[in-house]
Amino acid sequence: MKIQQILQKCLSDWKRISGFDFCLINPDNSIFISTCDKKIPEASRLEEFRQSNALCISNTECSLYKIMEGQTFSYILIVWGSGDSFSTIGELAVCQVQSLFAAYAEKNDKNTFMQNLLLGSYSQVDCFNRAKKLHISTTVRRAVFLVETKQNKDENALATIRNIFSARTKDFITAVDDSGIIIVRELQSTESYEDLNSIACILVDMLNTEAMTSAWVSYSNVCDDISRLPDAYKEAHTALEVGKIFYADKNVFGYNQLGIGRLIYQLPLSVCELFIDEIFQNGTLDSIDEETLITIRTFFENNLNLSETSRKLYVHRNTLVYRFEKLQRKFGLDIRVFEDALTFKLAMMVASYVKYCKDHSE
Numbered sequence: 001m002k003i004q005q006i007l008q009k010c011l012s013d014w015k016r017i018s019g020f021d022f023c024l025i026n027p028d029n030s031i032f033i034s035t036c037d038k039k040i041p042e043a044s045r046l047e048e049f050r051q052s053n054a055l056c057i058s059n060t061e062c063s064l065y066k067i068m069e070g071q072t073f074s075y076i077l078i079v080w081g082s083g084d085s086f087s088t089i090g091e092l093a094v095c096q097v098q099s100l101f102a103a104y105a106e107k108n109d110k111n112t113f114m115q116n117l118l119l120g121s122y123s124q125v126d127c128f129n130r131a132k133k134l135h136i137s138t139t140v141r142r143a144v145f146l147v148e149t150k151q152n153k154d155e156n157a158l159a160t161i162r163n164i165f166s167a168r169t170k171d172f173i174t175a176v177d178d179s180g181i182i183i184v185r186e187l188q189s190t191e192s193y194e195d196l197n198s199i200a201c202i203l204v205d206m207l208n209t210e211a212m213t214s215a216w217v218s219y220s221n222v223c224d225d226i227s228r229l230p231d232a233y234k235e236a237h238t239a240l241e242v243g244k245i246f247y248a249d250k251n252v253f254g255y256n257q258l259g260i261g262r263l264i265y266q267l268p269l270s271v272c273e274l275f276i277d278e279i280f281q282n283g284t285l286d287s288i289d290e291e292t293l294i295t296i297r298t299f300f301e302n303n304l305n306l307s308e309t310s311r312k313l314y315v316h317r318n319t320l321v322y323r324f325e326k327l328q329r330k331f332g333l334d335i336r337v338f339e340d341a342l343t344f345k346l347a348m349m350v351a352s353y354v355k356y357c358k359d360h361s362e
Contacts, residue, residue: 003104008033010096018089020081024067024097027074038080046076056090063087065094067101075101110134114172114184118144120230127227136226137170137186143196144220144229145183146236147203149213156211157181164206180240184229187222193256196222200252216240218253238265245356246349260346264353272350279347280331288327295323296335296344304341 011022012035021036029043040046041064049057049064056065060082067075077097079090113130116122122130131138149157158173158181165171165183172184185199200217207215218239220232235255243253246261258265264272276285288296295313299320302308310317324336333340 003100004033006100006104007097010100011035011093014089014093014096018081018085020079020086020089022080022093023078025076025078032075036080040078049076058087063090065090067094067097110136111172111174114229115174115176117226117229118174118182118184118233119176124227131226138226139224141187141189141191141222141224142226142229142232143185143187143222144232144236145185145196145200145203146180146218146233146240147183147207147215148180148217148240149207149211149215151213157207157213157215160207160211161203163210164203182233182236193222193254197252197254197257200254204251214251216244216251216253218243218255220255238262241265245353248352260349264346264349267350267353269354269357272354275350276347276354279333279343280351285348285351292323292327295320296327296348299324299335300341300345304336304338306336 007024011024011033015021015035021034021038023034023036023038023040024032025040025046026032029046031040041062046064049066054066056063058064062078062080063086065077065079067077075097077090077094079086079093081089113134113136117127128138147157147161158175161181161183162173165173165185168186170186172182174182174184176182187195196219200219203217204215207213218236220235220239223229223232239253239255239258242258242261242265243250246258246264247253295309295315298312299306299309302312306317306320310320313320324334328334331344333344335341335344
């Protein structure tokens with residue numbers, strides 16, 4: 001919730017309780033928020049008040065208060081009313097508004113710190129010193145989650161995530177660009193990687209049902225001190241990218257569960273292209289029709305079991321044998337044999353990586 005909305009609710013509650021009207025004036029003397037449509041004092045009077053040493057001035061209709069932010073002030077609070085409790089209500093409202101501004105400023109400072117930290121902008125010493133000043137614990141267990149939706153700057157997704165973690169005041173929800181939402185989650189000593197995976201699954205399900213959007217969620221390894229968070233952010237980013245390339249049928253990717261995809265992702269593109277040319281020398285993966293590709297993937301998913309694959313695809317066993325023999329004649333690989341199946345599976349994954357790299361280099 002934005003500071004303007006928070007203050008509007010606060011002053012509306014004060015009006016309901018006290019019966020007085022309130023108005024907060026911007027530094028340029030325009031109205032920031034108000035509980036009424038009453039006319040505000042002339043700009044010359046407001047400016048005269050700003051230049052004076054007084055913190056409050058009053059007349060028979062209203063009182064003007066300076067709202068201090070640290071040692072300076074920029075806003076003016078106007079309170080309309082009268083009676084024995086009027087000055088007390090006004091001073092209490094000033095305290096409340098100043099406290100909200102201070103809390104919001106600290107939150108923004110913490111958010112900016114966390115963004116810069118994730119991007120690796122601080123040295124280890126600077127990181128610990130800044131965290132201490134902002135009252136952020138430096139030695140607790142944390143993990144970084146990265147959420148990406150199909151559309152950039154998805155406000156509904158961000159609002160849903162903030163609502164999910166609303167009770168967790170020590171977690172950070174932020175972003176360093178328009179492509180994703182970052183959650184830095186503080187962990188209990190008993191939370192394991194299974195718990196992280198469950199949290200990621202919950203995020204995917206909630207975004208699907210509440211924000212009506214499909215999402216991918218990745219998470220890092222657990223880090224024990226705050227200076228490790230930049231590495232954790234890189235791990236979450238790598239997990240998301242590797243997952244989308246090699247495990248397109250999934251929505252949740254843990255950095256500790258990337259398997260062969262992690263190895264391929266670190267290979268030079270030239271080596272991958274050489275491997276593809278070697279395996280598919282008599283054609284390309286794109287030359288295989290969609291029906292055969294589905295057959296191959298289903299065969300791999302069912303542990304090279306012909307009978308189970310036949311049952312899943314509702315095709316005769318001999319039809320599968322025919323398709324695999326046709327594939328063998330074309331590429332010289334019999335995927336019914338474990339070693340050839342492994343080679344073909346790797347080739348499919350490498351081909352996906354090469355295609356991804358070429359698509360994203362343009």
